[in-house]
Amino acid sequence: MSMIVARMVLVSLLLTGMLTSSGCGYNDLQGLDEDTKAAWSEVINQYQRRADLIPNLVNTVKGYAAHERETLESVVQARARATNVQITPEFLKDEAAFKKFQEAQQGLSGALGRLLALAEQYPNLKADQGFRDLQSQLEGTENRITVARKRYIEKVAEFNKMVRYFPTNLTAKFLLHLDEKANFTVADEKAVAKPPEVKF
Structure with a gap:
């Protein structure tokens, strides 16, 4: 019985020591967690801005290219898939949901590219x-998405380092129960690495 009490006292002293030492990273981890959430919110904000522009763009194209129904419908469907993904605070911890969200956004980007090429x-x-x-607003929004994603990637990298580095990894794991956050990836790295083919 005294062995169990001694272990509990030792664990309590270790936790107290970690919390009172400047290297425990408790506040830093909390701050970085909030920074990554804020950076992610900005990514979502820009994706929503793009989704809000699409109906107006589709309606404008419809007036000139009504018989291009397949292209117009693919944009509308891609927008529906992209805006259908439910974003919750737990979303960033779920790699499969994060990947599904990325794929929906990439699908929307591809459909928009076909729509603009149609013009x-x-x-x-x-x-x-x-x-x-x-078109100008959409291009500006795509640039904002790129910047927001870059900031999110940087914040996640900073957060993930704190979660993995000693001694803050102890605080992250045992005290705050924090894990590394998912980051943006490319579905097909080989296709992205290949230079685009230009034909005249």
Whole structure:
């Protein structure tokens, strides 16, 4: 019985020592956890901005290219899939859900690319001021998404280092029950590494 009490006292002293030492990282880990959540919120904010622009873009293209129904429907369906993924605080801990979200966003990016390429076939659509404004806003949003994702990647890297480095890994694991966070990945790294083919 006294052995169990001695172990409990030892564990209590170790925890107290960790919390009172400057190297335990308790506050740093809490701060980085909040930073990653805020950075992720900005990524979601920019994806939502893009999703909000799509109906206007589709409607503008419809006026000029109504018979391109398949392309228009694929954009609408891709938007529905991308906005259908439920984002909760636990989402960042679930790698499978995170991957599903990424795939939906990549699908939407591909569908938008096909829609914008379609505009090349319609000179009147390309000349339409409303279409040009929407296209410009969409391009700006894509840039904002890239910046937001970059900031999130940096914050996750910083957080994951703290979770893995000693002695803060002890605080992360035993006191806060924190694990590494998922980060953005590329579905097909070989395809991305291959230079694009340019034909004239």
